[in-house]
Amino acid sequence: xxxxxxxxxxxxxxxxxxxxxxxxxxxxxxxxxxxxxxxxxxxxxxxxxxxxxxxxxxxxxxxxxxxxxxxxxxxxxxxxxxxxxxxxxxxxxxxxxxxxxxxxxxxxxxxxxxxxxxxxxxxxxxxxxxxxxxxxxxxxxxxxxxxxxxxxxxxxxxxxxxxxxxxxxxxxxxxxxxxxxxxxxxxxxxxxxxxxxxxxxxxxxxxxxxxxxxxxxxxxxxxxxxxxxxxxxxxxxxxxxxxxxxxxxxxxxxxxxxxxxxxxxxxxxxxxxxxxxxxxxxxxxx
Amino acid sequence: xxxxxxxxxxxxxxxxxxxxxxxxxxxxxxxxxxxxxxxxxxxxxxxxxxxxxxxxxxxxxxxxxxxxxxxxxxxxxxxxxxxxxxxxxxxxxxxxxxxxxxxxxxxxxxxxxxxxxxxxxxxxxxxxxxxxxxxxxxxxxxxxxxxxxxxxxxxxxxxxxxxxxxxxxxxxxxxxxxxxxxxxxxxxxxxxxxxxxxxxxxxxxxxxxxxxxxxxxxxxxxxxxxxxxxxxxxxxxxxxxxxxxxxxxxxxxxxxxxxxxxxxxxxxxxxxxxxxxxxxxxxxxxxx
Numbered sequence: 359x360x361x362x363x364x365x366x367x368x369x370x371x372x373x374x375x376x377x378x379x380x381x382x383x384x385x386x387x388x389x390x391x392x393x394x395x396x397x398x399x400x401x402x403x404x405x406x407x408x409x410x411x412x413x414x415x416x417x418x419x420x421x422x423x424x425x426x427x428x429x430x431x432x433x434x435x436x437x438x439x440x441x442x443x444x445x446x447x448x449x450x451x452x453x454x455x456x457x458x459x460x461x462x463x464x465x466x467x468x469x470x471x472x473x474x475x476x477x478x479x480x481x482x483x484x485x486x487x488x489x490x491x492x493x494x495x496x497x498x499x500x501x502x503x504x505x506x507x508x509x510x511x512x513x514x515x516x517x518x519x520x521x522x523x524x525x526x527x528x529x530x531x532x533x534x535x536x537x538x539x540x541x542x543x544x545x546x547x548x549x550x551x552x553x554x555x556x557x558x559x560x561x562x563x564x565x566x567x568x569x570x571x572x573x574x575x576x577x578x579x580x581x582x583x584x585x586x587x588x589x590x591x592x593x594x595x596x597x598x599x600x601x602x603x604x605x606x607x608x609x610x611x612x613x614x615x616x617x618x619x620x621x622x623x624x625x626x627x628x629x630x631x632x633x634x635x636x637x638x639x640x641x642x643x644x
Numbered sequence: 645x646x647x648x649x650x651x652x653x654x655x656x657x658x659x660x661x662x663x664x665x666x667x668x669x670x671x672x673x674x675x676x677x678x679x680x681x682x683x684x685x686x687x688x689x690x691x692x693x694x695x696x697x698x699x700x701x702x703x704x705x706x707x708x709x710x711x712x713x714x715x716x717x718x719x720x721x722x723x724x725x726x727x728x729x730x731x732x733x734x735x736x737x738x739x740x741x742x743x744x745x746x747x748x749x750x751x752x753x754x755x756x757x758x759x760x761x762x763x764x765x766x767x768x769x770x771x772x773x774x775x776x777x778x779x780x781x782x783x784x785x786x787x788x789x790x791x792x793x794x795x796x797x798x799x800x801x802x803x804x805x806x807x808x809x810x811x812x813x814x815x816x817x818x819x820x821x822x823x824x825x826x827x828x829x830x831x832x833x834x835x836x837x838x839x840x841x842x843x844x845x846x847x848x849x850x851x852x853x854x855x856x857x858x859x860x861x862x863x864x865x866x867x868x869x870x871x872x873x874x875x876x877x878x879x880x881x882x883x884x885x886x887x888x889x890x891x892x893x894x895x896x897x898x899x900x901x902x903x904x905x906x907x908x909x910x911x912x913x914x915x916x917x918x919x920x921x922x923x924x925x926x927x928x929x930x931x932x
Contacts, residue, residue, distance in 0.1 A: 456810065462818045
């Protein structure tokens with residue numbers, strides 16, 4: 359995780375990235391790089407900007423300031439599993455067709471699905487939904503729908519996979535199976551970023567962690583990020599929405615890291631906290 | 645008996661023309677209606693049909709009671725409202741239904757103002773209730789053309805359109821098809837409304853689009869069944885409406901829409917997919 363300017367191909371870089379709604383930042387001056395092939399958890403309190411960050415990465419919301427760098431990655435190389443999918447479950451479509459949507463990159467609007475039938479069935483088998491091909495999606499339980507969406511991500515065959523609270527409200531056995539898929543993706547060299555709340559799970563399965571509270575509180579190897587101290591600071595930083603918040607005066611460039619803040623997993627304890635202080639003294643004095 | 649059903653069409657050219665026009669309208673509008681109902685945009689098409697009025701009125705003021713002029717005007721007004729409301733919905737906090745409501749009300753009021761400024765009440769009746777029994781060659785070509793464009797458009801955009809209906813966020817995340825598909829679909833809706841407007845008038849233009857589509861929900865489970873079911877329903881309603889209108893001496897447009905309405909009510913009661921009657925027959929639940 360080097361300085362973002364020199365982000366290698368396949369990496370995701372953030373340069374002074376501020377994302378938000380109606381000028382209020384939800385992610386504030388984020389700098390850093392997610393290395394290709396890394397397995398990163400994004401944790402933080404509610405309202406810390408975790409989901410917003412993922413939406414910013416896929417371009418669903420435009421940055422208020424700064425930018426997301428996706429060197430060598432096109433939109434199709436990034437698969438995104440949203441927290442609350444906007445899926446219309448009353449639409450009369452079967453599980454097979456829903457999962458087959460993941461083939462869009464390969465079949466586009468017109469090419470036949472026939473050649474890929476086996477791939478779809480294999481993806482369904484991988485998430486334990488064999489036999490559900492013709493079931494309407496409206497009859498699936500929440501966990502089964504999640505499994506189907508994981509199967510769709512499998513078929514997308516993307517180099518970068520973004521998962522937003524993939525295991526919320528999912529039973530333990532399903533979670534274990536889906537975590538197996540995540541490890542499989544990691545082993546195949548794909549970049550996986552997952553927003554999670556279960557810190558034990560993060561500690562057990564994710565080598566790298568970004569602790570977000572609008573700003574990056576800490577970012578690096580999981581054991582060094584998830585300290586009681588960092589977590590307390592994350593909670594404190596995540597203040598309430600302030601309607602009267604003054605205009606942020608901090609110039610975007612001033613928030614660039616002076617040094618290589620993150621030398622990859624296992625090397626970074628102090629994280630981004632100096633960035634936070636810096637910003638707050640400037641912004642709120644105005 | 646058979647004679648009663650076929651005689652009017654064999655005997656009178658205007659009935660044959662009306663039938664041809666309604667067939668074209670049914671084939672194109674009913675599948676569009678299926679997508680509209682599935683996208684929960686049923687009432688949106690009703691609003692859109694009113695939005696066509698000022699364009700048709702401008703055409704009328706400009707060229708008198710001429711179908712091409714009024715059609716072109718209606719098309720322009722409808723597309724403008726559809727694109728504007730789509731644009732406002734995608735770039736402001738307003739949802740599509742709210743922005744559409746705003747534009748169609750403006751459009752409808754402007755249309756009524758324009759027509760009342762110049763037209764007589766006979767003209768107004770033509771515009772409101774259509775002229776399905778007086779379709780000339782131009783009108784038939786228009787309806788046939790619209791049906792052709794609609795079927796071709798749906799065939800080309802079928803897969804992204806279904807994806808846009810089921811999971812718009814996913815479609816946005818994998819490519820750029822989402823916006824174009826949405827606008828193309830709106831254009832097809834406007835096109836079919838303009839066709840319906842020529843045949844059935846602005847008040848009933850939506851009738852052959854929505855009623856068959858809603859009816860089809862009681863007969864079929866998925867899209868491959870819904871669209872043929874809707875087309876067949878629209879065809880039956882067209883023929884029945886024309887015959888009732890011929891023998892009963894009642895206005896044709898309302899007769900066709902009422903026939904579709906009767907089919908809907910019957911299907912709601914008897915349809916194999918969730919018809920009310922089936923609820924009265926107790927069926928034991930399955931084992932798994």
